[in-house]
Amino acid sequence: MRIGIVGCGINGAYLAYRLAKRHKVTVFEKKKVVGKDVCSGIVSKRLWNHIPKNENLIINDINEAKLHFPKKEVVLKFRPDMLILDRKKLDQYVASLAEKAGAEIKLGTEVDMVYNVKGMKPQVKVGKKVIEFDRLIGCDGFFSVVRKGVGIEQPKHRLGIYGYVKRKGDSKTVDIYPTENGFCWKIPRKGTVEFGVMEMPDVASKMYKDFCKKNRTKPKKTYSYVIPGGLVDAAKGNVALCGDAIGLTKPWSGGGVIWGLEAGDMLVKSFPNFSKYNSSLKLKFGTKIRTSRFARWLGVGLASKMPILAPKQFSFDSDWIF
Numbered sequence: 001m002r003i004g005i006v007g008c009g010i011n012g013a014y015l016a017y018r019l020a021k022r023h024k025v026t027v028f029e030k031k032k033v034v035g036k037d038v039c040s041g042i043v044s045k046r047l048w049n050h051i052p053k054n055e056n057l058i059i060n061d062i063n064e065a066k067l068h069f070p071k072k073e074v075v076l077k078f079r080p081d082m083l084i085l086d087r088k089k090l091d092q093y094v095a096s097l098a099e100k101a102g103a104e105i106k107l108g109t110e111v112d113m114v115y116n117v118k119g120m121k122p123q124v125k126v127g128k129k130v131i132e133f134d135r136l137i138g139c140d141g142f143f144s145v146v147r148k149g150v151g152i153e154q155p156k157h158r159l160g161i162y163g164y165v166k167r168k169g170d171s172k173t174v175d176i177y178p179t180e181n182g183f184c185w186k187i188p189r190k191g192t193v194e195f196g197v198m199e200m201p202d203v204a205s206k207m208y209k210d211f212c213k214k215n216r217t218k219p220k221k222t223y224s225y226v227i228p229g230g231l232v233d234a235a236k237g238n239v240a241l242c243g244d245a246i247g248l249t250k251p252w253s254g255g256g257v258i259w260g261l262e263a264g265d266m267l268v269k270s271f272p273n274f275s276k277y278n279s280s281l282k283l284k285f286g287t288k289i290r291t292s293r294f295a296r297w298l299g300v301g302l303a304s305k306m307p308i309l310a311p312k313q314f315s316f317d318s319d320w321i322f
């Protein structure tokens with residue numbers, strides 16, 4: 001089967017890697033170089049369930065988050081531990097696996113439009129060329145042209161903003177300061193600390209400035225990008241979507257890497273039946289999203305309003321709640 005994949009971020013690269021073993025896969029990537037520019041790169045060790053282990057990607061590993069509520073500090077032990085990765089290198093590594101498996105990655109090639117007419121094969125328009133595939137997969141992030149082409153609504157989103165400052169030390173703890181719809185963070189990277197905020201777009205920027213000021217720090221450069229959430233439909237006919245294109249991120253942390261890889265495995269398992277993929281995705285992640293939102297509401301409510309009842313320490317699945 002001829003498969004077209006739009007976007008060579010982590011999800012496009014991973015699906016190309018998995019599918020190229022059996023099919024003819026072409027990946028279109030609009031950037032000239034593969035690699036996500038804006039991402040904290042915290043990913044659980046479950047990463048190695050999906051791709052061959054590569055120690056060169058790891059900057060640090062961490063085993064807990066300290067949650068700073070106004071009247072209480074609660075320690076969340078990660079299960080399994082989390083890795084802090086060089087995100088650009090991760091995407092490049094997975095893209096190299098895809099190429100080794102036989103996928104063709106066309107860099108600097110932007111897909112302008114997608115046609116999905118009932119009874120016909122899906123097509124992509126690249127410049128003046130229209131190319132047809134048996135199956136088309138959109139891994140082209142929040143502003144997905146594939147999602148627009150098939151008429152699926154845009155997921156909700158928040159904004160992530162962060163910057164780095166030089167700091168000595170090798171901490172194994174992430175500091176988290178919950179806010180109304182997100183949180184502020186301090187992440188220990190080797191030789192630097194990342195200060196950041198994820199919140200609704202109208203408040204995130206001010207919150208980031210206030211957070212830096214409170215910590216008497218002034219990162220020289222600021223990075224910012226949308227973090228989608230809220231899982232929309234993942235398929236229409238012979239076109240499927242994965243990752244940020246459908247808002248597949250953990251509701252609290254906004255982390256999307258492991259969930260995207262898990263969804264990728266589900267797509268491969270259901271292939272070429274995209275409607276089966278969509279329903280199994282809804283069943284698994286819809287439930288996770290609802291329970292995770294409830295757990296956050298309960299945990300934050302308890303620690304903020306009845307701190308005496310909140311535990312000092314608890315352990316939770318790294319890819320469910322956080």
Ligand SMILES: Cc1cc2nc3c(=O)[nH]c(=O)nc-3n(C[C@H](O)[C@H](O)[C@H](O)COP(=O)(O)OP(=O)(O)OC[C@H]3O[C@@H](n4cnc5c(N)ncnc54)[C@H](O)[C@@H]3O)c2cc1C
Pocket residue numbers: 006007008009010011012028029030031035036038039040041042043109110111112139140141142143144145160161162224225226227242243244245249254255256257258260
């Ligand atoms: C500030 C911030 C911090 C984050 N921190 C974490 C974290 O610590 N842990 C975690 O798990 N997740 C984190 N995330 C989320 C994570 O980065 C995303 O969920 C993940 O990268 C989504 O991957 P993707 O492949 O779906 O999309 P993307 O990485 O966005 O890749 C999409 C690709 O498609 C390409 N593309 C787009 N349109 C076209 C087109 N028309 N034609 C061709 N190519 C196209 C883009 O150039 C891009 O390469 C963070 C996100 C942000 C913004």
